[in-house]
Amino acid sequence: MTESERNSIVQLPFDQGTFGIPGYAQLRGRIPLVFLLTALMVTAGFARAEEQAEFFHGKVEPILRRHCYECHSHAANHMENGLALDWKSGWVAGGDRGPAIVPGKPEQSLLIRAVGHGDPDLKMPEKKLDAAEIDLLVEWVRRGAFDDRVVSPRSKDAEIWWSLKLLAAPPIPASQPSAANNGPHPVDAFVQSRLAAIGLSPSPAASPRDLIRRIHFDLVGLPPSPKEVAQFEADPSEVAYRKIVESLLASPRYGERWARHWFDTIHFADSHGYEHDVGRDHAWPYRDYVIDALNSDRPWPTFIRQQLAVDHFEPESGHLIPALGFLGAGTFDFSTYSTGPVTFDYLDRDDMLTQTMATFVSTTANCARCHAHKFDPITQEDYYALQAVFSGVLKGDIQYDSDARTAAERHRLNLLLDASKRSDATVLQSEFSQGLVAKWLSLRGEGADWKPVDMRSFISTEGAKLTREADDSILASGPAPQTDTYVLTLTSPLPRITALRLDLFPHDSLPMKGPGRCNNGNLHLSEVVLTAFPPGEKAGNPVPISRASADFNQEGWAVDRALDGDPKTAWGIHPAVGQPHHAVFELAQPLDMPAGTSLTVTLKQLHGGSHLIGAFRLSVTDRPVAQAVALPREVEEALNVALPQRTATQSQTIAGYVVRLAVESELARLPQPASVYAVARSVKIPTGNGNSQPASIAAPKVVNLLQRGDISKPRAEVPPGALSVLTHRPSRFTDIAPQNEPARRAALADWIAHPDNVLTWRSVVNRVWHYHFGRGLCDTPSDFGRMGGVPSHPELIDWLAVWFRDDAGGSLKKLHHLIVTSHAYRQSSDTRNEAAAIDSDNRLLWRQNRLRLDADAYRDFVLAVSGRIDFTMAGPAIQHFQQSPGAQLTPKLDYAVYDWASPGSNRRSIYRYVWRGIPDPLMSALDFPDLGLLAPTRSNSISPLQALALFNNNFVLFHSQAMARQIGEQTTDIDQQIVEALQRAFQRMPSAVEQEQFRSYVRQHGLAALCRLLPNSSEFLFVP
């Protein structure tokens, strides 16, 4: 086959550029390096020049690019009046009117005059710049108009790949008058001018029935009702069509449909994949987030920022944390995580960055892992810079508040808590804090009045010697066991008690003077258990403790650990040894202790290493618990100073403590947080059966460039960053504090969502187009590189990208509306021989494409025709299988035994539990993708095994039966039944021939048998 023959199969009858020339790609790969080196040489060592360059590239160049390049640059191939503003020589030489800028003299510079709109003959651009932008340009010129763009853009230009070209809206081609021309729709202007150029015209509009079915499946993934079809057939006006479009876009079904496309693109599923293919029972909140974001038409830049770093951008909106499920969408190799941690880190981050870059900017950055990208200008350093963006997070379950008010409240309380920990004077001296202090002081009064208990017996279960001292304290002596438990039985001097106090004392006989028996004077109180014995009774009642406080807590060994039921955690007091300490245990409810009642206090000290209590005493109080609480030493001391003598520091110490106390009790009162599978510094990795394993990263890990991608060959450390080939923002994120992990992701989000990122806007409009037409203008929606497709209508992509960014404000719904109201979208999908002879593949869109329903839409359609469909939204995913334990962590799933009458079985496919490694056979038969990898497009196969699945799968059979039953209940007349069945499946009346054929079949085999045939028909499976 010759080159031209090959082109004629699927490629386009227009310029293919240099694509495919051997050696060309290798040449391209070097260019960014050259740039880097040049940039380094020019600026190295000149702080002032560096500053100026930063000002120019950071502030000035973007203004020029956005507002001037369209008419004055090489990239736009347009230099009005001979003026180019995309390099220094351009404005130095100037256009017809002479030099555009006189450095240092804004008032003499034509450029400044033009943008000022003061001169009626020289107003540029047409739409006046913002005052702030003009000020920046004036400032730049005043400071000498620094400009280091000294290389002619022309030489560079020739090699700029389409997707990296400057993004500017090309002029809309003049509309070609034709019968099918529905007026000046910009999309049609572009499409039809291309068609006209090769002598083709668009197809006539699709029939009203075809069109309404098409728009329904496309926008909401469901058929129209027979009534809706009939109405539109009666009134197929423009107004009626637009009304339908608008109501579909406003329907919650829209978000459900388009979320599925998003999940394919980002390989989101409900299990880990790999060897230990564990289910993720908390993946679904991300699904609900996406559906909600789509339904509420969240602007694209916001959608980007939320999914990458909502914790940074909207810290007060904790209810949006599920957005971070985006980064958790991919696979998780639990086995490598457990046994090959370094390999795991690199591969897991690879998964996140591959997904992020493919999804948002249609770039295969992952190809630069082992060497610079062979085809696109992506360096290996860029790749590792992207790794560094994600080096501080792990995938797993994290907690969040699903309720926005709770989330905001928690955020406010946490800010207060931080402020009190930092002793933030402004916060602590605020009226609010002082009010809290005053209230607390009045509640506390004089503090608790502690009465020593009457100790009836005290036993060490490990045989340590416990003796009562003169002051009623107990002292431990003799050989110190490794662990010990003290069982203390006492009676109360008070008839009713609210709290118990444990005092620890230093003693000369103890190591380091105690109060513990460990060599370093420390102790670990693992658990405290109280049991009350009413008079004369042998069986005791447990006495729950609600809270514990202490005057001092060892780091990581706070006193609440003595209540958590975990014998491995405990209260400790190191390094504050050799001094007295105390802890207070508040009872959940006041305990009545009439005479004869005894209380057993069990002090478990199970840490080992003789971390035991050396000297102690117990006392009780009947005061309100607020008065009983143990105060940190410094607070107690501050309180002991009379108010007039108290220093500011002391007052602040008290306020800090009180605020913390108040906040903690408020926090404890908030509803329990929910979980979502996402990313964070600290997560719980699901390990199956509701179990999980905690994991955390203290600070972002160091990422090294790996020579040939080999973990045993780490080279230089790489800071977080993105692609250096784009210059709209610095490509390395160097101003981020080392500990500020979210800022790394936020910097990438800003880099992506930036109005001047040429890839982002092209990527999203093309992706949306792909789903409306079954194929993108560029047919590789996640790869705009040299290995990807060449766009069929590059100008249209650019025009749409700019329109979407500037006019639609990033609104997907506006973009859908624009596309589906074009004639290109609405034309018939039937083939025309004369057009097929020229463009058999319909690349130029002389007709609409006839699409096969995808697995999800097919399944929803079957549910809809059966009359069983349930539109319940949100919540945990529905499992269409029976789960049983597997050999290891992965369970066994059986899809065949699932009962389709189970609750939730009839909800839409988007609510399905998608198990990566054990897919639903029916869905696979209809090309539901393997979500081990990103699936920006789906295949559409036709095979005998697919025929078997559609004909015999339980799902189809069950719903055929349900459909027949429901229709049978409506009417017993066979002809009526056939009409109803066809209305549901095809939204049309049967022809006379069909009526005849179906009648005899139904008579012989029943209505259910007919209902089974309908979802096997091509008319059902194809969207016209």
Next chain:
Amino acid sequence: MQDSISTRRQLLLQSGGGFALLALSQLLERDSTVRGAEGSQYARGFPVQHHPPRVKRIIQLFMTGGASPMDTYDYKPELERLHGQMLGPKEKPEGFTSPAGAIMKSPFSFAQHGQSGRWVSSVFPEQAKLVDEMAFLMAMTTKTNVHGPGTYMMNSGFLLPGFPCMGAWISYAMGNLTDDLPTFVVLPDSRGLPYNQKGCFSSGFLPPVHEGIVIDATAKPPIPDLFPSDRFAFASRSADHDGLELLARINQQYAEAHRGDDRLDARIASYELAAKMQLSAPPAFDLSQESELTHSSYGLAQPETADFGRRCLLARRLIERGVRFVQVWSGPQGAVNNWDNHGNIEKELPPMAVSVDRPIAALLRDLKARGLDQDTLVIWSTEFGRTPFAQGSVGRDHNGGSFVTWLWGAGIKPGVAHGQSDDWGYQAVENKTWCYDLHATVLHLLGIDHTQLSVRQDGIDRRLTDVHGHVVKEILA
């Protein structure tokens, strides 16, 4: 020409959403009587064939868990000398489940067998008799010590999920030999799926029509959804028969109303082929048609060999009837019942070895007796080897450094061995062979140049062999 065929194929595939006509093209190419394929631009060029093939069908035997080389086929006397010495790596290598213990000799005795004098341990007495017919790759090596990625790698050439496995590539490139049965069949251990579940048989980014059809050898029907469940009385045989006829008619009417869309014709054909499969598949799975002698030679009567033996016999029956690629797995994923013998080689390995040894030997003899060895390739493989160092005191840990694979049948030079591991069997040292080389060799035997079989996916022309792979000519006849 070959180049442009595969390019066209890529372009077809790449065109994606709504346009992948592969299934159609297969249907048309395979059987031009289905409909007049003359003049269809998709009919030419399938299957992919770069040179005359030696092999038409393949049975791959996969030992899940990492079969120990130094306890089966890779005799290492040096381990006896160094037994008990702490000579392994000081730090736990990536993917080991625990730090390396002392050097451990094999608890089994080795002897030389056949003309070729291959060393085989006492665990494989039956296969030992056939070593002169096998070609051994003695220095297989892989990139990982972890089951999931390792099993992916041996099947798809990549450590990650989402890539097509060898069976899927072969189905994609060569199409089928029969319409009666699926092209690529997987027979997992009756106790469960291997690591990665069905990920190992995935078609990845190729159309799902190429994925391995998992068949539970004991289930009825053997092929999922071959027949409707008894639960649905209305789906009777006669309703099926008349229904398919009526369906063909309405699909025909629809196709006629929408001329020029080949997919609509392909759908009609797909139901005809499905009906054919309904007729021919059940007998293929009916082992009662085999003789008593065959049953006993495959060990179907003994509980220890019954499961693997049944599946080996089934593999032969399927291959015989035109299935292109059959994968027979020994062992499910998990801590027991497979080749992942961490705890105790002496106790855990022999039951696994017994379960496969006789069935494999029977399979090879049976294939030969029926002349199927003339165009059938058998591959014995695993995801990685095991450490020469003890784990605990008598087990062995994962080791991607070196392991053994053998091939048998058409196009194979019998009685040879290629490559060598070091004296401990720890690392491959001489003529290292990667999965890429194995896959390249298998494709070569099928008449395919592995460098020419590619599909563009996310910016890369993906191959089964990634950017690697050399045909191991030394083991080819």
